[in-house]
Amino acid sequence: MDTPERTQIASSSTPASKFEDSPVFNYINNLSPIKPVKSSHVTQTFSSLTFSSIPSIFTSPQASSLKESKFLKRYQNSDISKLQSLSGDAEGMSKDERTQAEAELQENFEAGISITPDSIEQLCDQTEFAIELPLTLKYDCGSPDCDTNQEIGFQRSDGTDQPQGDANLGVKQTGQGCDWEGPVVSDTPDLLIFSSPNDAEAFRGIIQNSPGLAVGLGVSSPSGFFQNSTTNLQQNFFEVGLGEQPEMGGSSQSLELRNAQEDLGSDGLESIGIYSTDGLENGLAAHEPSAEMKTLSNLQRGMRRRCLDFETVGGHKRKVLSDSSSLSHSENKITTKNLQHATSENKQRSRSSRCIVPGIGLHLNSLALAKRDCKVIKCGSWSSKTRVSIRADQELLPHPMVSSAPEKEHDEGGNIPVEDTSQTLVQLNPEEMNPNSPRKKRRKVEHGVEAGACRRCNCKKSKCLKLYCECFAAGVYCIEPCACHDCFNKPTHEDTVFATRKLIESRNPLAFAPKVIRSSDNAEIGDESMKTPASARHKRGCNCKKSSCLKKYCECYQGRVGCSINCRCEGCKNAFGTKDGLECEADEEETEKSENREHDVTAPKTENPRIEEQVPPAVLPSTPSGLSRPLVTPAIPLSKIKPPRASFMRTIGSSIVLKGSQKVGKAEYILHPRPKFENPPQPNNAEDEMPQILRVSLTPNEDIKMGSPNRKRVSPPHREIGSSSSLRSGRRLILQSIPSFPSLTPRH
DNA sequence: GAGTTTGAAACT
DNA sequence: CAGTTTCAAACTC
Numbered sequence: 001m002d003t004p005e006r007t008q009i010a011s012s013s014t015p016a017s018k019f020e021d022s023p024v025f026n027y028i029n030n031l032s033p034i035k036p037v038k039s040s041h042v043t044q045t046f047s048s049l050t051f052s053s054i055p056s057i058f059t060s061p062q063a064s065s066l067k068e069s070k071f072l073k074r075y076q077n078s079d080i081s082k083l084q085s086l087s088g089d090a091e092g093m094s095k096d097e098r099t100q101a102e103a104e105l106q107e108n109f110e111a112g113i114s115i116t117p118d119s120i121e122q123l124c125d126q127t128e129f130a131i132e133l134p135l136t137l138k139y140d141c142g143s144p145d146c147d148t149n150q151e152i153g154f155q156r157s158d159g160t161d162q163p164q165g166d167a168n169l170g171v172k173q174t175g176q177g178c179d180w181e182g183p184v185v186s187d188t189p190d191l192l193i194f195s196s197p198n199d200a201e202a203f204r205g206i207i208q209n210s211p212g213l214a215v216g217l218g219v220s221s222p223s224g225f226f227q228n229s230t231t232n233l234q235q236n237f238f239e240v241g242l243g244e245q246p247e248m249g250g251s252s253q254s255l256e257l258r259n260a261q262e263d264l265g266s267d268g269l270e271s272i273g274i275y276s277t278d279g280l281e282n283g284l285a286a287h288e289p290s291a292e293m294k295t296l297s298n299l300q301r302g303m304r305r306r307c308l309d310f311e312t313v314g315g316h317k318r319k320v321l322s323d324s325s326s327l328s329h330s331e332n333k334i335t336t337k338n339l340q341h342a343t344s345e346n347k348q349r350s351r352s353s354r355c356i357v358p359g360i361g362l363h364l365n366s367l368a369l370a371k372r373d374c375k376v377i378k379c380g381s382w383s384s385k386t387r388v389s390i391r392a393d394q395e396l397l398p399h400p401m402v403s404s405a406p407e408k409e410h411d412e413g414g415n416i417p418v419e420d421t422s423q424t425l426v427q428l429n430p431e432e433m434n435p436n437s438p439r440k441k442r443r444k445v446e447h448g449v450e451a452g453a454c455r456r457c458n459c460k461k462s463k464c465l466k467l468y469c470e471c472f473a474a475g476v477y478c479i480e481p482c483a484c485h486d487c488f489n490k491p492t493h494e495d496t497v498f499a500t501r502k503l504i505e506s507r508n509p510l511a512f513a514p515k516v517i518r519s520s521d522n523a524e525i526g527d528e529s530m531k532t533p534a535s536a537r538h539k540r541g542c543n544c545k546k547s548s549c550l551k552k553y554c555e556c557y558q559g560r561v562g563c564s565i566n567c568r569c570e571g572c573k574n575a576f577g578t579k580d581g582l583e584c585e586a587d588e589e590e591t592e593k594s595e596n597r598e599h600d601v602t603a604p605k606t607e608n609p610r611i612e613e614q615v616p617p618a619v620l621p622s623t624p625s626g627l628s629r630p631l632v633t634p635a636i637p638l639s640k641i642k643p644p645r646a647s648f649m650r651t652i653g654s655s656i657v658l659k660g661s662q663k664v665g666k667a668e669y670i671l672h673p674r675p676k677f678e679n680p681p682q683p684n685n686a687e688d689e690m691p692q693i694l695r696v697s698l699t700p701n702e703d704i705k706m707g708s709p710n711r712k713r714v715s716p717p718h719r720e721i722g723s724s725s726s727l728r729s730g731r732r733l734i735l736q737s738i739p740s741f742p743s744l745t746p747r748h
Numbered sequence: 749g750a751g752t753t754t755g756a757a758a759c760t
Numbered sequence: 761c762a763g764t765t766t767c768a769a770a771c772t773c
Contacts, residue, residue: 468767553754
């Protein structure tokens with residue numbers, strides 16, 4: 001393994017310098033101020049991830065959520081301790097040891113531990129990864145197109161990323177896939193590099209070509225492996241692929257890498273939605289079997305994961321291929337034939353059990369999910385950290401309609417294997433698995449429709465191709481739990497779905513945009529936002545006539561936001577805020593009733609119901625803390641207190657940071673803790689609990705602001721997502737980094 | 749679980 | 761843009 005060449009390579013060009021020189025690096029620097037700002041690995045990484053998810057929101061909200069959730073999951077799942085030990089001791093370990101360790105890791109997850117002798121290079125690679133990752137995320141954007149583009153851009157050694165350029169929404173995945181391959185092939189020169197006996201060189205080439213690989217390399221370096229969670233995740237992905245290399249011959253390794261690259265190209269296709277095994281097969285055919293296969297599969301996995309990031313819906317496929325490891329080790333070793341079958345099988349599987357994990361969001365489905373909460377929780381079950389992030393994602397998922405997400409996603413990538421999802425569900429709550437269960441239903445309702453992640457629809461006539469369908473509206477495919485009839489909102493009909501989506505978007509570009517725009521996210525950042533009484537508003541406003549905006553028929557109420565001037569509702573008594581802001585008082589009784597019904601659980605309806613009545617409804621619920629009305633009340637009229645959403649994030653802790661980063665894409669999603677939207681009434685909700693915490697944790701500023709009388713609708717409803725935040729908050733950095741998003745999003 | 753109510757989405 | 765119809769969620773019993 002240790003050949004002079006390596007040294008040479010290392011010395012000849014340090015990855016760092018190389019990296020800096022790369023156009024990508026420059027691009028990144030230009031694009032995102034965040035990097036410079038955030039030095040901390042973890043934060044950056046997550047934030048970057050988050051960002052990626054955000055973009056996806058536009059394309060497919062859930063996808064992003066899924067992606068993150070998935071990352072988190074895997075990361076969690078993988079035996080960290082093992083990884084650490086391995087990574088740390090990698091050099092010291094014998095081959096056998098390594099092999100065993102790797103095997104274990106793979107079994108646990110994909111994580112093959114790649115113990116690369118070249119710690120130095122690896123380290124450099126890691127750094128690169130950190131840099132690259134953000135880009136990747138950026139480009140992920142969630143739109144299906146973006147995904148494809150993204151990967152392509154990265155893989156190209158050019159470094160010239162064309163984040164947006166490639167995105168062809170109309171283009172089919174297949175086409176994209178083809179495109180993808182083209183670039184890869186064109187990169188032959190780079191490939192030649194791989195041919196070099198040196199692993200290091202080979203890796204480099206790979207790295208240059210694909211960020212993902214770079215990540216894998218980075219993984220090998222023990223130090224910092226764990227520091228950056230994001231890095232770790234990716235590392236896991238790539239590690240698997242690289243992990244086996246040590247065992248293999250140096251030259252052969254290079255070849256393998258090459259193949260891997262090619263395979264990656266195919267993967268990219270797959271991720272796009274096309275399952276072309278050809279690339280893999282070809283590559284494999286030329287090469288040897290098991291070992292290479294493994295490597296390839298690993299690489300593919302890595303790619304798939306990335307895809308997952310992009311797409312939530314397609315998770316199932318990914319799951320099958322990439323995540324198969326989790327299911328069974330044997331599955332991990334997929335022969336070429338298996339791969340082919342796997343693709344088909346994956347599709348079927350996905351069909352059968354499609355749960356967007358964004359929520360499933362994501363898109364976690366969308367964020368997707370039994371209800372997103374479920375998924376979230378499930379995902380989160382592994383680690384509190386993960387949980388938090390997931391939630392944020394989920395929020396993202398639901399709203400973001402990443403239209404493309406499902407289409408492109410489902411095929412590839414981002415798929416969280418349905419199985420995984422199911423597993424998760426099972427672990428967490430068997431009941432959720434059963435859509436029909438009343439609890440589930442209730443939960444779903446409680447959690448909020450917008451979550452998107454694991455929504456279940458019951459469409460009978462719309463074929464799930466209209467906005468009537470919650471799943472479709474959420475940008476996610478229908479899953480088994482759905483009770484829909486003649487459903488076309490499935491990966492098998494992605495063309496139809498995509499076309500329909502486009503059609504709908506042509507009529508209303510915002511059709512798949514989150515219905516509830518949460519400015520609160522912004523608030524988190526800036527104080528001004530806090531000033532705004534209602535942090536969030538319904539995109540279009542409601543048109544309620546009979547429900548007085550006190551029932552979930554009202555989208556505003558459902559979204560837990562107060563009605564705004566955009567609303568055309570009659571007799572608005574929205575507990576979260578009325579158009580006038582005063583209406584509540586008029587119908588205290590009704591409000592109370594409705595609130596009691598829905599919120600009973602939560603608050604002690606107060607010793608004095610009147611308090612609530614007097615309190616401007618809008619204020620209370622709007623913020624996370626707001627959910628807990630009872631709590632707020634004290635001396636100051638609750639109405640005046642606006643729960644700082646940002647505070648929620650803060651409370652969460654480090655995870656918050658991540659969210660913040662995500663916010664960049666769309667603050668709305670990130671900022672609002674899912675619970676708010678989804679489960680306002682329930683006391684159990686994190687929100688409910690959070691409120692107290694928040695109160696405590698809230699910064700003085702926030703509290704003050706909250707208390708200000710002006711809070712109520714001082715500012716016009718935020719129609720644009722994150723618009724305010726971008727301008728106001730210091731954290732905007734994140735927003736700045738996001739610039740690309742806007743372009744991605746056609747809507748606005 | 750069936751039936752009703754409701755308002756968004758779709759259609760005219 | 762307004763009116764009507766369709767649709768599926770929300771709700772009630």
